[in-house]
Amino acid sequence: MLDYVISKYNFWIYVILMMIGLYAMIGKRNLIKKLIGMNIFQSAVILFYVSISVKAGATVPILSGHSYGHGELIEVAKYLNPLPHVLMLTAIVVSIATTGVALATLILIYRRYNTLEEDEILKIRRDTGV
């Protein structure tokens, strides 16, 4: 049992992170906290992907000097899986872009309501009848 838990501890960590992030996104009333939760969530997903690429005993997927020779068979087990890294480079960019757009919306909201507390915004909107 313990072996089982340890052998997959990368998954437990990302699941916990993801739950924290998701809770912040749904449960928190402050918009900035929601945004932070979003980032935690995205990071959890990124960690999950990166952990997929790990192979025991392998190194980063960059060919070192001596294996530059032509025709020489490259041993697959020696290098990490490069694909998740690539995907996550894209995902990181996406998450930054999302954060940026979300922050821009928050600026718009703050300019209009002077607060980032969801309850207060709702109250203001109710009071102004919109």
Add this chain to the structure above:
Amino acid sequence: MKLVALITVFMTGALLIYGVEDMPGWGDPNSPASSHVSPRYIQEAMEKTATPNMVSAVLADYRSYDTLGETAVIFTAGIACILMLRKKRKGEGE
């Protein structure tokens, strides 16, 4: 509301952990992820793309279309910020 959020979160978490059970162990070199598509990248990247860094090779060549999309995402975000924020400054100036 908080309760609903908690329930949702725990359900999601439980679902994810449920899935973990059938996953290959961490770092298993024979897992499908490491054995189906990726070996070819590791073996061929140098030969086909003349790039020792496989991540770069995949990023900029095999899956360069994703990267095109990625730059488009950044461009979108930039323009999005311009669209959303630009007017207000002008408005205040007037």
Add this chain to the structure above:
Amino acid sequence: MDVVYSSRPLWAVLVSMIAAFLILATGEKNRNIRESWTIIAAFVKFFIVASMVPLILQGKVIEYTIITFYPGLLLQFRIDAFGMLFGLIASSLWIATSFYSIGYVRGLKEHAQTRYFFAFAMCLTSTIGIAFSANLLTFLIFYEMLTIATYPLVIHSESPEAVKGGRKYLTYTLTAGCVLLFATGMIYYMTGTLDFKAGGFLAGSGSSSVLIMLFAMFIFGFGVKAGIMPMHEWLPTAMVAPTPVSALLHAVAVVKAGVFGCLRVILYIFGPNLLHNLGIWLIMAYIVSFTVIVAGFLALGQDHLKRRLAFSTVNNLAMIILGAILLTKSSMTGAIIHMANHAFMKITLFFCAGALHVKAHKDYVSQLDGIGRQMPMTMGAFAIAAIGLSGIPPMNGFISKWFLCMGALEANQIIFLFVFFTSAMLDVAFLFPVIYNSFFKKPLDDVTPHFDEAPMLMVIPLTITALLSVVFGIAPDAFVHFFSITTIAVQNIMGVG
């Protein structure tokens, strides 16, 4: 059965649709041109329809496929004798209604005349489409179109009352449409076909409880338009519509489409044999008998002339359905021929009501004392039609009643014979006082004591329809061979059964 492939059915349907758009394009400014489109379309339509009569009389069927939606789902026209009969009624009476409408709307200086004529032409398009449909899907498509095309006519006056009537009308008909859609889907799922077939095609395709449920759904769906109680509520309310619309609604297009649908279901989808085996025909017969009697009594209580006629319509439609559901040869003949006969008589009555409204501004039975002296032609026509409706020879109503009564005897159900008799009595009771009052009672103060008729555009059509009622009573097969067509239709149905 020989099948003739021809695009004439399509043109018969399309001509009024084309006219509708021409009417819309011409608009309010060129009224005479606009009206001429209506008239031209009405005549062209009638001639196209009539031109196909000889083929029908030879026992042939005319078919035209427009679009195939899916294997077994076609938009297709097929004219059999029964469809032809309905098409003939609708298209011939449209001519009369067109002239009459022009007189009516101009006489009252109605607003939104373009919309009125547009909707009218669309109504006729859908009605002929219904008459010529080869299958249930095509039928349904035109049936729903008819629902919508009639709506602008019901709310024509735009008064709160009319809007309310319109809402009620839509509520009833659209609900019915949904039920029909579902029932049609069921039939397609069960049999893979929707083609009407004389004598029915459903036998053996499902358990009897499913079939009974389907039958109930269809009767509900079509019964709404046909005014079977208790789904008749919308009909008297929709009386706020202009009179030519009421005439069209209650004599030709809408309610007849409902009845036509009921008959299609009874005779061409389920078929006499199946209904006999299921045993629901008798229940159904009792339900419509109830409608026949109750509608008659309700008509007695109405002072508003158009409402009185509306209940008379409910009464007569139920009688047609009763004839069909008795499932005997004579009763079917009676039912089908009564569709035509009732149309001519009832449209005359409504025309008369409209003429009274336009000329004398009278809407209530109690106001009609002595009006016969002012408007003898109108009231004469009214008298003819009323006599016919009561089933007194030599009017055409007699012929239908005769066959219906024969049918009741053939079916060994004496009780329905009494239903027919009672209904005839009630007809006399609620129509004859109108005639008596208008001719023999002392005129009211506001009645002009000398001849002062409604516009000729109104009087001539109503005279003609009244005369035709007499002609068809003496010679049921005159002109367009209503009787022969009916006989062929009945033979087709019974031949299979």
Add this chain to the structure above:
Amino acid sequence: MVEQFAALIIVAPLIASLIVPLIGWRQKRLCYPWVVAVLVVPFICSLGVLNTVLTTGKFSYRLGGWAPPWGIEYAIDHLNAFVLVIVTFISLIIAVYSKKSVEKELAEEKIAPFYTLFLLLVTGLLGIVITGDVFNLFVFLEISSLSCYALIAIGEEGAPTAAFNYVILGTIAACFYLLGVGYLYIATGSLNMADLANILPSMYHSKVILVAFAFFTVSLAIKGGLFPLHTWLPDAYYTAPSVVSALIASLMTKVSAYVMIRVMFTVFQPHFSVDIVPVLPILGWMAVFAILFGGIKALAQTDLKRMLVYIVVAEVGYIIIGVSVANRMGLTGAILHIMNDAVMVACLFLIVGAIFYKTGTRDINKLHYLNKKMPFTMAAFTITALSMVGIPPACGFFSKWYLILGTIEAGQWVYAAALLCSSLINAVLFFRVIECAYLKPLNPVNAHTGETHMIQRDEAPLTMLAPIVIMAALVILLGMFSGNIISSIIQFAVPASF
């Protein structure tokens, strides 16, 4: 040659979007013609692609020449060729329409970035539809989402809050999707749809696959606005500028529905989605509630646009019902409804935009005499409304017909009842509007305002009216030719195993 068409569908609007800011820098007025001209290209290309698919069957386009599953491919079959045509055509029409509406609703300096994002949004949607790679789909999903967030945020009062809610839920959806992709990848090692479809059947009972499927479903249900995950949708669609509402309301949810069909029946086989996971009944019931909830909420609205927004919620349910009955008829109905609903919803939103442009109001009770003021717009509205109610020969009838046949075949009476109910609710909704617009005010107090003096015709400008009329005509035409569309395209788009 035709293969290059496939690439052009994405590349043309993407490159063009880069140029829009430059054009806007010099001359703002030129942004509009540029966008319209550019959007013609993907439309023509998608027609070419559809034609190729129809004549020679499905084909794939390898980006950069790398063979799948190592590289990314466009996998084009009947289904996405069909959806591509819908997306390109509707975005083109809405672009044509946009000119006046944008000029009125947005400040001048926003026009160039607006059109840039407009093109990017279209690019994103097209990218989602055309790709054959699950991760690539995510990237384009994000392009479309990001541009969508921004376009919504610049709308009227309350738009930023609505947009932020959408950002949060949209990101949850995107991350769930990404998790789904990750789980699939960890189990199979592949990202290519066709490759996945080959590998997956052997491991259908793996829990990883089940979880991946669950995450895909939830994610797409959020993106598609399926009840009860629709909470972001009404506010976002309502507050967005008219043009944006039209574009996203007609296309976003439909594209999500497309992806759902793609994932359920291409990546996973119908055997899995239908027999192994109990997801379809759940989706079906969600759809039933979506239809009823959307309809009832719509009934409570007095604002025309808000009413339409809730109708969109209900219409999503239609498509999902078609998917969830999982038979040939139902899916035919669902795919047909993707097209019909896109056209109808776009038309309705365009009309509301035009009414707002001309009268400044969207209040249903203030639409009196609109038939005199804007006869063509109202005629188009009537046609589309009838189609929504399901009156033949308008297209709405036919999708409803196939959907109902599907539910009957599956023996799902409740679904059928929901569909029929929704017809009636739509009838109430739309006839309420039609009554207000066509009939004299019922309230006698208002009667004197319009009774005597003639109402002048005051129709929307041609750039707005022409798209509306075209869409209304399409509503009828697509209905009339639904048979041809089904027999030549949709019957091949439905997975063969049904």
